[in-house]
Amino acid sequence: MNDLSIKSKIKTLIICSIIVFATKFLFQYFYPALSISELGPASALPPILGLMFGAWGAAGAAFGYLFADISAGRPPEIYIVNFFIQFLYAYIPYKLWYTLKIGENTTPRLDTVKHLLKFVIIMFITAVFLAAFLGFLMDGLGMYDLVSLTTLVFALNNFDFSIMFGSLIIIAANYYGLKMYKPKISKNPLIPPKIFNFIVILAIVIAIINIIITTVSDLGINIWTVLAATLSYSFAVIYILKPLTNEIIDKKFEIKISLTEKLIIIFITTGMIIALVTGLRSIFTINLLGMDNLHFWESVYLNITLILSIFYMSSIGFLWYVEKNITIPIESISNIARNYVSDSQGITDDNDIISKCEEYSTPDSEVGILALSFQKMIKDLKSYIENLEEVTAEKERINTELLVAQKIQADMLPRKFPAFPGRDEFDIYAKNIPAKEVGGDFYDFFLIDDTHLAIVIGDVSGKGVPAALFMVIAKTLIKNQAQLGKNPDDIFMTVNNQLYDGNDENMFVTAWMGILDIETGQFTYVNAGHNPPLLYKKNGYKWLKSRPGFVLAGMENINYIQNQITLKSGDRIFLYTDGVTEATNCDNKLFGDLRLLESLNDVKTHEIKEVLSHVKEKIDIFVDGRKQFDDITMLLMEYKK
Structure with missing residues (x-):
């Protein structure tokens, strides 16, 4: 060193x-x-x-x-x-x-x-x-x-x-x-190295001549031998100075x-x-x-x-x-193998690597068999990588399409709040978090006319693209039927038959719908196998239970029974899907109805947006980082008149 x-x-x-x-x-x-x-x-x-x-x-x-x-x-x-x-x-x-x-x-x-x-x-x-x-x-x-x-x-x-x-x-x-x-x-030595090579050769020649003369003569040590030895070893000393x-x-x-x-x-x-x-x-x-x-x-x-x-x-x-x-x-x-994995030598051509192994490939020795096996591995790996690239490209294409579908689905759900800035008789807020890129949960709210407001929430069986497509159809059909001025029970009966027709995949929808008479506070609702909502009055939230009807698209010609209540100023209706109550933590425990009720009552007097955010926060704390496996959808409507 x-x-x-x-x-x-x-x-x-x-x-x-x-x-x-x-x-x-x-x-x-x-x-x-x-x-x-x-x-x-x-x-x-x-x-x-x-x-x-x-x-x-x-x-x-x-x-x-x-x-x-x-x-x-x-x-x-x-x-x-x-x-x-x-x-x-x-x-x-x-x-x-x-x-x-x-x-x-x-x-x-x-x-x-x-x-x-x-x-x-x-x-x-x-x-x-x-x-x-x-x-x-x-x-x-x-x-x-x-x-x-x-x-x-x-x-x-x-x-x-x-x-x-x-x-x-x-x-x-x-x-x-x-x-x-x-x-x-020394990159640029003063004395060329060839001179030192010549000196050492000269020393060897002098030494050999000295040995020959000493062998054939009986003169013993003389001037020549002393001179020859001195020159030989002097040249040797000079040689060690060679750059x-x-x-x-x-x-x-x-x-x-x-x-x-x-x-x-x-x-x-x-x-x-x-x-x-x-x-x-x-x-x-x-x-x-x-x-x-x-x-x-x-x-x-x-x-x-x-x-x-x-x-x-x-x-x-x-x-x-x-x-x-x-x-x-x-x-x-x-x-x-190391260069192939790290590509430190720039070896990217598999054929080049295979040709390098060809020199040692032979079935006559263990090392040759190893080289042949490595060649086969490279060929198989090359084929695997090509297939993987195709699959990856296809997956990226699908992911891109799913992202587009997610945006389209999100755009189909009303997301602009306040939803009706010119109306102070009611307020409404909703939140949807799909478990995958696209999901089967949906909500909707719209004015049928100047005095009637419809709110809807639904959950399609399954997840992903099929559920999303079925959701779009169900949401569209419900809105179309509602805008014809029908009652909730008639709306669900018609939509059920329409969805059932041609439903070869046997998909279904749980849904809940209510129509509010803004002038009187009369609220008419119907349930197609969905989770019961919660009604808030001055003393807190409680379940708004009713006899649920059969799910939509499960069987044709189902008669649905609608119910009616009267809302007073300050009353609220909280709708949700089962992704809320069935959120699961690492111990496989469910969030459940009781925790949902407690979460709502913790912030019962807060603004409706804050209420939904609080419930979602409580769910996140409960699951403690566990991956969401079901869509989470919530809607809260407050009657203010």
Whole structure:
């Protein structure tokens, strides 16, 4: 992370130093093969710490080796040179990881075979680099030749332990979310990167020539070898200054540990067991030959490395097969599914998605069957969406028509109040709240002539459009018959027969109608199976009960009996439908007649509009948010003359 503080970086350096020092100090007593260096797991730490934390991790590893060499009593010319060697040994992997174009350019993670192969190549290069540098140093001290089996053993030691322990450390670091340092990217470097590539190639060529000359001649250390080694490692130092131009992908991983990483852990663990068994077998076998300490460890490491090399190469091949035939197809199908749902990649063409799955579709494997199933799901879903779009469009069309019908129905009911501004002999107010867009409840009031006022309320069986249509017919027929000057009983008898004729759906209407003689207060009314109204006089509301007749449209030729009362000034008639008394709360209890009567008497002297609003408010409080299932209609008429 480039935005880390200096304090945090120094803390990283110190922690890396302590880890390397403790590991090297511990294992130097188990592998005392040479007087200035030890074989063992500690050699795996520098390249891994450098790979994860860059120059700060590399410096920490170098200081850890420096303190360990000083504590072991190494001479200054050894631990000072070794300090710079270890820094390069740790820092080169960091540079190579973001330089080699193998796999995606992300922070170190072994989630793919390409990243694993990249890691193996980097560990091999750094192992050879350190072994060659130590070989040159040992050759100069006269301890062993640069080109020797001992140099090879050191290279194998570094490589084996870097693979075994290094891969586990990187996997663990990613699993626990350890932040790794990323280098700065130079978009316009002063020195072209190709020059650094040429320098490193030149360093490799010089090193190879030096090895060949050293191998074929017996001159030992001379001016040429010193110059060649100096140039090679000077060029290596220059190479680590190479600017990085490749963009680093800030990839977000959805899972902590991938299938490839799990398999790597299994193979590494198996490899450790194989190495341990092979090493123990080699120790007991080779020990019988009576070799010296150096040659003894050379033979042990050669046996271990030979077995591990075969095992790890086979493992990489197996991982490649698994990734190609299982991991990549599953991840690709998963990405296709995620992008299809979220459309984050702009994939809106179903045929495009189906073609993407075609690459993995085959009946010969479980993953192929999964891809085929996903293809079928997309096709079925496409068909379902097309049908849903048609249904949705049709539903929207119906909803639009219902809204128009609702407005038409509402316009058919008188809604302008005061209804008769020029008449002060009476006052009237009404309210209708349908349960659906349109309903079967209705009310009406109209002047038959200058001295007679008709009020009507009705409730059609059923709800929705059929009830609304039947309501329109019933309301129209009642008004037409009333305007002919008929009595209420004759009006209902005629309308009943008209509605019954052709009523194949067996619908019916409960209705109540009254005609007021405005001059005398005489009020004549008839009931066709409807709820009895409430009559208000000075002492409060009470039920205006009468023998109800049969519902309209239920049976033809029904005789209806009308009743008559005389209203005085201040008397009121309250009409309502069963949606009022049958309003239901969450406990399935009805609002009921008693609550209606109490609600009316609470505001018996209030203005008629306020009375209806109060009753509706009481109903809303009672149902407590439960959805309305029946139309609610109320009408209140007050006689004032």
